[in-house]
Amino acid sequence: MSLSAPSQEADLLPGCTPWPEEFAARYREAGYWQGETFGQMLRERARRHGDRTAVVAGDQRWTYRELDARADQLAAGFKALGIQPRDRVVIQLPNLGCFYEVCFALFRLGALPVFALPAHRSAEISSFCSYTEAVAYIIADKHSGFDYRTLATQVHAAVPTLKHVIVAGDAGPFTPLSQLYATPVELPEPRPSDVAFFQLSGGSTGVPKLIPRTHDDYIYSLRGSIEICQLDESSVYLCALPAAHNFPLSSPGALGTFYAGGTAVMALHPSPDVAFPLIERERVTITALVPPLALIWLEAAKARRHDLSSLRVLQVGGARLSNEAAQRVRPMLGCTLQQVYGMAEGLVNYTRLDDPEELVVSTQGRPISPADELRVVDEDGNEVAPGETGQLLTRGPYTIRGYYKAESANARSFTADGFYCTGDLVRLTPEGYVVVEGRAKDLINRGGEKVAAEEVENHLLAHPAVRDAAVVSMPDPFLGERSCAFVIPREVPPPATALTAFLRERGLAAYKIPDRVEFVESFPQTGVGKVSKKALRETLTRPTRTPTSPSVS
Numbered sequence: 030m031s032l033s034a035p036s037q038e039a040d041l042l043p044g045c046t047p048w049p050e051e052f053a054a055r056y057r058e059a060g061y062w063q064g065e066t067f068g069q070m071l072r073e074r075a076r077r078h079g080d081r082t083a084v085v086a087g088d089q090r091w092t093y094r095e096l097d098a099r100a101d102q103l104a105a106g107f108k109a110l111g112i113q114p115r116d117r118v119v120i121q122l123p124n125l126g127c128f129y130e131v132c133f134a135l136f137r138l139g140a141l142p143v144f145a146l147p148a149h150r151s152a153e154i155s156s157f158c159s160y161t162e163a164v165a166y167i168i169a170d171k172h173s174g175f176d177y178r179t180l181a182t183q184v185h186a187a188v189p190t191l192k193h194v195i196v197a198g199d200a201g202p203f204t205p206l207s208q209l210y211a212t213p214v215e216l217p218e219p220r221p222s223d224v225a226f227f228q229l230s231g232g233s234t235g236v237p238k239l240i241p242r243t244h245d246d247y248i249y250s251l252r253g254s255i256e257i258c259q260l261d262e263s264s265v266y267l268c269a270l271p272a273a274h275n276f277p278l279s280s281p282g283a284l285g286t287f288y289a290g291g292t293a294v295m296a297l298h299p300s301p302d303v304a305f306p307l308i309e310r311e312r313v314t315i316t317a318l319v320p321p322l323a324l325i326w327l328e329a330a331k332a333r334r335h336d337l338s339s340l341r342v343l344q345v346g347g348a349r350l351s352n353e354a355a356q357r358v359r360p361m362l363g364c365t366l367q368q369v370y371g372m373a374e375g376l377v378n379y380t381r382l383d384d385p386e387e388l389v390v391s392t393q394g395r396p397i398s399p400a401d402e403l404r405v406v407d408e409d410g411n412e413v414a415p416g417e418t419g420q421l422l423t424r425g426p427y428t429i430r431g432y433y434k435a436e437s438a439n440a441r442s443f444t445a446d447g448f449y450c451t452g453d454l455v456r457l458t459p460e461g462y463v464v465v466e467g468r469a470k471d472l473i474n475r476g477g478e479k480v481a482a483e484e485v486e487n488h489l490l491a492h493p494a495v496r497d498a499a500v501v502s503m504p505d506p507f508l509g510e511r512s513c514a515f516v517i518p519r520e521v522p523p524p525a526t527a528l529t530a531f532l533r534e535r536g537l538a539a540y541k542i543p544d545r546v547e548f549v550e551s552f553p554q555t556g557v558g559k560v561s562k563k564a565l566r567e568t569l570t571r572p573t574r575t576p577t578s579p580s581v582s
């Protein structure tokens with residue numbers, strides 16, 4: 030532990046915003062930041078729990094000793110390729126057994142993973158690679174019917190800094206991951222106060238923003254999470270959501286499970302067909318889902334074909350879970366529901382496992398840390414009366430102070446005194462629990478997958494037949510929200526399917542393609558002349574629409 034660590038400013042990767050020195054000192058003194066790196070954490074767990082199973086993926090099983098050794102070997106292989114400390118490496122892997130080896134190898138090397146999701150396509154991946162000047166891109170050969178090597182060929186051609194494409198599986202013209210396990214070499218330890226990796230924000234403008242997380246701050250969030258979720262070495266965590274997402278990575282996710290000495294089981298797909306047999310076989314104790322998946326699981330559990338009795342906690346988060354669905358979790362699945370309201374920028378709230386049913390069903394929990402500061406403010410930034418709804422602002426020992434290399438976005442998303450503006454409309458209960466009421470930011474939350482309206486609009490505007498575009502959410506009983514693009518055509522409207530095909534060709538992830546397209550002559554406006562998305566949204570819930578509007582579903 031280093032209480033007298035040098036100024037963070039000097040430690041931190043350029044392009045990242047440090048915590049002010051007085052806050053950093055406070056977080057160290059309180060024991061939140063303990064000066065430990067991910068590499069050291071795994072080494073220590075391998076010493077303490079060497080023979081315990083760390084990772085299960087298909088019929089592969091690795092003990093902590095094996096995971097530790099394989100991370101060392103892979104770190105040596107990455108180094109031999111020329112990957113250096115602080116080099117950025119975009120990882121886009123499905124839930125394969127090698128996922129955590131790759132992460133820990135990069136952590137040990139001090140290279141910085143950028144956690145892309147399997148659903149991202151060329152628009153997003155090219156942007157992550159060029160924005161971070163990534164030197165390597167790590168993919169699987171194929172997954173869910175998609176060939177990532179084709180994507181890599183496009184990205185490789187578009188991004189000059191990218192030297193290596195590394196493939197888990199059949200590498201084709203690229204570097205096979207399997208050939209990079211080399212004899213371990215001595216590596217200098219990265220600084221715990223430095224950035225360890227980048228998460229992605231759901232983003233409210235343009236492509237997702239990059240979130241730099243340090244060893245110190247993230248490991249603190251793991252420690253807090255495993256205490257709240259009561260994880261220990263007997264815990265078995267099922268990673269059913271995409272492993273790179275902040276929720277299954279850290280709340281407490283697989284990294285929290287490793288911190289506790291438990292076992293992480295990978296599900297290649299989150300459907301009950303895949304997940305339920307794994308829960309039965311591996312005696313899974315805890316897992317995490319987004320609300321639409323939770324609804325599917327609740328339905329599937331009725332058949333009672335699998336023994337799910339080992340499951341103690343079902344975490345649901347990423348988007349608002351309805352009270353009605355929340356009430357069905359214990360009767361249908363026989364386990365405790367834990368609502369999780371988190372964000373890759375930091376702050377995570379949990380309902381506690383021994384909370385009264387009323388709080389668990391109707392709130393999104395309370396923060397991990399006594400040092401998390403929450404303010405609920407009105408549109409002028411003034412605090413609202415207790416219990417009133419307003420935008421949530423937050424700062425604390427594991428919430429970032431700025432996105433990576435994003436000065437103008439930072440000016441919008443952070444207050445002068447360092448609070449992150451979540452864009453979420455919330456109210457606080459008398460017990461200090463958060464209830465998420467909606468969003469101030471311009472995002473569509475499609476069952477936990479966040480679609481930034483502006484990003485999709487920019488792509489639509491690139492179409493020659495489109496004069497203007499506004500993308501809004503529409504309520505959906507299954508996903509919570511779906512997206513609708515309102516388009517003002519230049520002359521004759523193109524077929525809606527031509528527009529969606531155009532977006533696909535531009536390499537936009539499938540979940541961002543508008544679920545519906547409506548052609549209009551003009552947009553309704555607000556008092557100051559901005560497009561009123563509120564009014565657009567309202568036209569969708571009115572019973573009659575322009576009869577000529579073509580739409581796609």
Ligand code: AMP
Nearest residue numbers: 231346347348349369370371372373465
């Ligand atoms: P991201 O920026 O992708 O990390 O997404 C974080 C955002 O997801 C939050 O700011 C919320 O808008 C939303 N979110 C996460 N968990 C919940 C939840 N339990 N209930 C409602 N919204 C949530």
Ligand code: DBH
Nearest residue numbers: 275276346347371372373
């Ligand atoms: O949606 C999220 O980003 C999220 C949800 C639950 C998250 O980042 C987390 C928990 O850590």
